Amino acid sequence: MIKSALCAALAVVLGAGVAYAGNTPAPKNSKVYIIWPKNGQVIHGGKFWLRMGNRGAGMAPAGIKKANTGHHHLIIDAPLPPFDEEIPADKNHLHFGGGQTEVRIELPPGKHTLQLLMGDHDHVPHNPPLFSRRITVTVPK
């Protein structure tokens, strides 16, 4: 509710026709979340399987255009990228174009942020964009 009000306000402020999301409609009532780790989790050794959670939408590999599907992107130690263009592919933006729902991650000691963002067949976020809460994990020295 707040999010959509904010988006609407933004659209008004920036003028009509400004793209703040991709062209692929997001599945209704879907939710993206990180199943594990939990926010605030301390991860000894820094190696873990990250579980990607998705309710109400399905997974499809990159390149597959099908309603109500997309694929996961994991954002590590970075803010959300622009919603109206392709999600970058680098060490801070991991793509799971194979339709994966889990990934083995290795993080160096320190605090890290993790956030999921769904991308459509072209790696562009949906409209409205589907992203998880950003969580923080700590890898002890």
Place this chain on the structure above:
Amino acid sequence: MRVSLISALAGFVLALVPVTGETPVLAGDTPAPKDAYLYIGWPNDGEIVRKRRFRVWFGLRNFGIAPSGIKKKNTGHHHLIVDAPLPPLDEEIPADKNHLHFGAGQSEAFVELSPGKHTLQLIMGDHDHVPHNPPIISKKITITVR
């Protein structure tokens, strides 16, 4: 004694192959990596579930999800087997109340079960709903719904 029985059996099976002239079919035609790992993330084996309608998490490693009908290497879609044994591994997984298909590419689902003991098991199906080769199967778990 046991060992000799097994080797005798193995010998018998091996002897059968040349006779019938074909290898026994144990899986579908779509290849899968040996390290693909399927498991039920929740509930846990032995869990007492306090709601009749609950969410099941599909755990999958080293493999991806694609909606049914999509043919892509190292992908498939989930099937949840409820209170039933594994179906034949070389044909289409049945679709009925004991074999739930998640052909939209879901990675979790609500399930509603009557109070009592139930078994749950996951199996991946390819674009045609046929298990892979080797088949990707989770451990079968038993839960109690209160």
